[in-house]
Amino acid sequence: MRKLLLFVLMFICSVSAFAQIGPVTGTVTDKGQHLSLPGATLKLTPGNHYTISNQFGKFEFLKVPVGDYTLTVTYLGYQTASQSVSVKANEAASVKIALESGGVSGKEVVVMGDRLRGQAKALNQQKNKPNITNIVSADQIGRFPDANIGDAIKRIPGVTMQNDQGEARNIIIRGLAPELNSVTLNGDRIPSAEGDNRRVQMDLIPSDMVQTIEVNKTLTPDMDADAIGGSVNLVTRAAPTGPRVSATLSGGYNPIREKALYTGSPGTGQPFLE
Template sequence: MKLMHIKNYLFVTLFLVFGFATAQAQTGNIQGTISDENGIYVSGANIFIETLNKGTISDFDGRFTLVGVPEGTYTLQITYIGYGNVDQEVSVASGETASVVVELMPTNYQLDEVEVAAQGLSGQAKALNTQRTNLNITNVVSTDQIGKFPDANIGDAVKRIPGITMQVDQGEARNVIVRGLSPQLNSVTLNGSRIPSAEADNRNIQMDLIPSDMIQTIEVNKAVTPDMDGDALGGSVNLVTRTAPQGFRLSATLGSGINFITDKRNLNASFLVGDRTKDGKFGWMLGAVIQDNDFGSDNIEAEWTDEFAFTNAEGEEEELEVNPYTNVAEQRTYLVQRVRRSFSANFDYQFDANNSIYLKTMYNWRDDRENRYVLAQEILDAEDIGSDDFTITNGIPTRFPAEIARETKGGIDNNRNQNARLEDQRMQNYTLGGNHLWGNVKVDWFTSYAKASEERLDERYAQFATEYTVINDNSDPEFPIMTAANPGDANNLSAFEFDEITNETQYTDKMTSIFLSMLKFLRTFLEKEMGP
């Protein structure tokens, strides 16, 4: 019975589709692309036919479609912020699709003693046009705007958008927070395809996996629309990779520096090349990025309390009310090597004005090697503190016995770990899609496969411990410190006894795959009546 219903539904749908297309046989369509002076596609451009009061806007690939256009010759009026207006003549034949390629040029405005040039605005102009023409609350940033800042990964670039903050790891932005909502309540997509998390215990997307050089546009949707996943309460971040240009394009960067904490060099290199065949049908874009950053950090971590307990002469536990003081203090040193690699290959093929397909791929791989050294000092429990073992000055404990621990975090000595804790995170995404126009019906489809993984091989923690009396100095609340009452205790490493060691191996991978097909009656949903 259910099979019969499905067959009937398919028959009715196909009947409506072809019937609707046939009904428009006395009209034609216009489909085209819009690019800038560098051959880069632009989105958010207005395309308008004044005589028909019919118009639309270009998408992220610079494509636009106008359907149901009567036979004849018309003038397309293309307007775009920061660029000169273009009037393009096009002839439409019944039952056919006219193809148009438009190139926009930046404009210069001569004022009294002031010259305003569009060169600096050209990149962000694309983003502003897209932001202006989107239906929901959106912020869009282009690759040219990203390049003005020294952001190594895409997380550092996203945090510059209004309403966005990031959770930071070792100085690099990692997890996105939209409008104050935690990272697990937001979603991240790559070319509209969902990216899985590489970590096992959460759904946070590691934004520092992707170098900023690999992304063409960042689109932050702060109001989720019906065509998006419904699990993003805060918002959705869509990363658009670079597409094939209209002509040959080559870009390369190389940079280096020194980190003054580790006195080691940093290396950054990127390579981008793309072109399109002379007939304009086949386009390709290849990109590769490597970033090798050897850095470190020193920090102090402390816990505060207003309670103090000890054992009195009668052997009973006694509690005292004191002013807040640090009962735990840790001095930490981190030595980190972060190697980030990314590879991208994007292709598209235009069969004719009505049919095209594309393939977008990206592979990101980050090795994060870390050695952590900790000197941890914590006040002993009440039963281990006698009435003569401590000193309280002005209501603050300034001397007391503490447990001292020296901890190390590292790994085994091999070619991969290199005697450090290795966090191997990878993310890959492959998307195959197409755009087809049948009369007044447009079919957009794509299928994608994405995988994220994290591997930690032989992660080792070791701890040695002892006890001695410390001097607690809280005179500077921002930098509290505990020091040995007898300096010789801190330097006597033989007094530290082996406490514990752990060795752990972890592996996590997550995969997502999707096939999505959208059937659009363009006359109803896509066309907008707008002014020139």
């Protein structure tokens, strides 16, 4: 009988202790353009709670003890923001934080344009990665006339491409053959278009549909262990949290063919049913 009472008492205590925690979730966005900010560093004080926002700017703290906290967000190129958060038992505290771009600090003036914003996102993600990674944003890709992903990837350090019919097709990471590398799209494996090998034809993917290129030169435990050279993850464009219109135009002249060269890439986004 005593053992039964002791067991019941321990069960009640464990349930009571478990009930005194709650999660904290939210999103980090740009205040001016309402775009998500991936790779932001978030900290809850008091305590030792840290996390990093994902590629959609979302974050979560699990099993946070009940109480009042201060949530601090830091991001390269943006001003540090703080917000009060109250955690209640078994209730999710939802927080939305909009960061402002860097301003005047003493005699130094920080100018943050749209192209630098995109590169700041890539640098934040690269800084917080646990492995050796190169991350390139769409704004950085747009600086060069690369029509496909193969031409864009070959500009990354430690990466070369095998050309086929004049196009950068097969990826080589750290000097290892294309068969020893893997390519994923938003984390999902891309199969080869050829039936007798593992090579992914990078010249078939247009550069306009990609928001970020992540080249992982060392694998982590959450990745498939079948890429000795490395893994390339292509992140497609995400829908903005507000109305968004963008366009890319370029032109030139080919003296050999005596014809003009031009290309354009318009884009628009609008969230519905939020």
